[in-house]
Amino acid sequence: xxxxxxxxxxxxxxxxxxxxxxxxxxxxxxxxxxxxxxxxxxxxxxxxxxxxxxxxxxxxxxxxxxxxxxxxxxxxxxxxxxxxxxxxxxxxxxxxxxxxxxxxxxxxxxxxxxxxxxxxxxxxxxxxxxxxxxxxxxxxxxxxxxxxxxxxxxxxxxxxxxxxxxxxxxxxxxxxxxxxxxxxxxxxxxxxxxxxxxxxxxxxxxxxxxxxxxxxxxxxxxxxxxxxxxxxxxxxxxxxxxxxxxxxxxxxxxxxxxxxxxxxxxxxxxxxxxxxxxxxxxxxxxxxxxxxxxxxxxxxxxxxxxxxxxxxxxx
Amino acid sequence: xxxxxxxxxxxxxxxxxxxxxxxxxxxxxxxxxxxxxxxxxxxxxxxxxxxxxxxxxxxxxxxxxxxxxxxxxxxxxxxxxxxxxxxxxxxxxxxxxxxxxxxxxxxxxxxxxxxxxxxxxxxxxxxxxxxxxxxxxxxxxxxxxxxxxxxxxxxxxxxxxxxxxxxxxxxxxxxxxxxxxxxxxxxxxxxxxxxxxxxxxxxxxxxxxxxxxxxxxxxxxxxxxxxxxxxxxxxxxxxxxxxxxxxxxxxxxxxxxxxxxxxxxxxxxxxxxxxxxxxxxxxxxxxxxxxxxxxxxxxxxxxxxxxxxxxxxxxxxxxx
Numbered sequence: 001x002x003x004x005x006x007x008x009x010x011x012x013x014x015x016x017x018x019x020x021x022x023x024x025x026x027x028x029x030x031x032x033x034x035x036x037x038x039x040x041x042x043x044x045x046x047x048x049x050x051x052x053x054x055x056x057x058x059x060x061x062x063x064x065x066x067x068x069x070x071x072x073x074x075x076x077x078x079x080x081x082x083x084x085x086x087x088x089x090x091x092x093x094x095x096x097x098x099x100x101x102x103x104x105x106x107x108x109x110x111x112x113x114x115x116x117x118x119x120x121x122x123x124x125x126x127x128x129x130x131x132x133x134x135x136x137x138x139x140x141x142x143x144x145x146x147x148x149x150x151x152x153x154x155x156x157x158x159x160x161x162x163x164x165x166x167x168x169x170x171x172x173x174x175x176x177x178x179x180x181x182x183x184x185x186x187x188x189x190x191x192x193x194x195x196x197x198x199x200x201x202x203x204x205x206x207x208x209x210x211x212x213x214x215x216x217x218x219x220x221x222x223x224x225x226x227x228x229x230x231x232x233x234x235x236x237x238x239x240x241x242x243x244x245x246x247x248x249x250x251x252x253x254x255x256x257x258x259x260x261x262x263x264x265x266x267x268x269x270x271x272x273x274x275x276x277x278x279x280x281x282x283x284x285x286x287x288x289x290x291x292x293x294x295x296x297x298x299x300x301x302x303x304x305x306x307x308x309x310x311x312x313x314x315x
Numbered sequence: 316x317x318x319x320x321x322x323x324x325x326x327x328x329x330x331x332x333x334x335x336x337x338x339x340x341x342x343x344x345x346x347x348x349x350x351x352x353x354x355x356x357x358x359x360x361x362x363x364x365x366x367x368x369x370x371x372x373x374x375x376x377x378x379x380x381x382x383x384x385x386x387x388x389x390x391x392x393x394x395x396x397x398x399x400x401x402x403x404x405x406x407x408x409x410x411x412x413x414x415x416x417x418x419x420x421x422x423x424x425x426x427x428x429x430x431x432x433x434x435x436x437x438x439x440x441x442x443x444x445x446x447x448x449x450x451x452x453x454x455x456x457x458x459x460x461x462x463x464x465x466x467x468x469x470x471x472x473x474x475x476x477x478x479x480x481x482x483x484x485x486x487x488x489x490x491x492x493x494x495x496x497x498x499x500x501x502x503x504x505x506x507x508x509x510x511x512x513x514x515x516x517x518x519x520x521x522x523x524x525x526x527x528x529x530x531x532x533x534x535x536x537x538x539x540x541x542x543x544x545x546x547x548x549x550x551x552x553x554x555x556x557x558x559x560x561x562x563x564x565x566x567x568x569x570x571x572x573x574x575x576x577x578x579x580x581x582x583x584x585x586x587x588x589x590x591x592x593x594x595x596x597x598x599x600x601x602x603x604x605x606x607x608x609x610x611x612x613x614x615x616x617x618x619x620x621x622x623x624x625x626x627x628x629x630x631x632x633x634x635x
Contacts, residue, residue, distance in 0.1 A: 207375055209375075209407055209408075209409065209412040209413040210412065210415040210416075211415075212368075212373055212375050212407075212413070213405075213407050213413045213478070214415065214423075214426055215373045216372070216373045216404065216405055217404065217478065217482065218398075218401065218427060218482075219426060223430075227418075228415055231417045232415070306416065306417050307417060307462040307465075308416060308464050
């Protein structure tokens, strides 16, 4: 209970610090941020109105407090570019990115677990060598190259999938068809890392006396791997999946740009380009909160994986 | 006489690796009869744990050793790794390392029972509770849901013994089952293994580096040195009239609890030979007080009494 409380306090402190840093962003621009956004031809009245609207005269902590006050009422400001409420902009794009991220990580895990198990069971065997070569090939291929290669093969060559774009879930078939390429790109890139990590951890686990003992009691390889070796080997993998989920707001910029997916990554990129401060602030804080939440979630998962971690946390 | 439960017939075992080969066992012959208890003694590196794992049919790591000679279990040749049919199970050395930290005790104890034979959840719980009760774990019903980290070292080894009993083996291997435990707990765990063996009519192969542990606990003692059995005989005879110079040296370094005489413990000078080469003569010759020129060639196996054999040029006896 106390650990839960300290954890919550720590998380809030991180978010507050991030908030103040974010609110300092406009002040870091050289010169008057109002001039930087509106241009040198803006009238003094326009500049003053802009400064007042964004509360630019206040210090970062004051701005953050002001922003937080709005946020709890569901008001994140209005976009300087579109004039629409920031909540509406994000509400439209967040589900897209979440769907992409979750599907990508699930695909990565679905590839990783069986491949890592098969590789670790016979290190240096045929499966292990093939998966090693493929993993390094993927690791050394930037996501945008992989994405373009997938487009070339599946969209241009075989012409079975749309190259880019997005379709709302109202049309499930089109929706899924548009989902495949970006999810493949994300999942394969992530799986390349996860396979290496999980394979190494599984090999170490398979050499422990308790696995030898379980083998001597006649457990089949399949049961041995799934019920005895996977859990104690999954710490690094869980950490990486958590990091992937938390940080992928930034990471999905590339994939969303290649496949013209209207998600958070694209929103962030275009907001930064246009110096659309209310949108930037909201996106940065939202991704910060996500990272903190996922981090807490990962800590909880550790406890599920290993009873010793649960005890260590309780005392 | 019927065939022994376990028979090792000229068993040699070699690990081949990129850095060369390790000749761990060299032509080991050893038999354990139904219900018999045998102590296997030797210092670290003599090959006794490897021997136990060969009998069990598992080896740590992906590299399988190459075996020559035969391992016969219940008269069946299992050298090629064929199933032991649960005839044999093992109590491992370090209970903290040989129990899975993330699997509840109740599930681990029943590991050796194939899923098809386990029956309902209630029956499984009853079977696991019964096993834990048999090894004297307090409050066995509640312990089923515990994890190994919640038990003491001695309790963990009791769980390890329970897991070995689950297969209802006819031969129990115990590989230094008390080395990792407190001295006060050691005796109790060994007593428990002895009681369970008698109750269930199991045979026991008790592996230890401590000759002193075996008095009164085993029917026979086999002494290993550098991958060979150098002496094998009834416990009392081996302890009272050791024929091999290595056995004598081992007895001399075994601490006694008698208050009369407590001289500084002697040591056996030297160390084990290099296992990367096959041994040509007697492997103990370089450390032996009674070494003879003949020791450069393989010593003969001599009968030194009823059921007592020794492999030494300097020992007296009739060639087998």
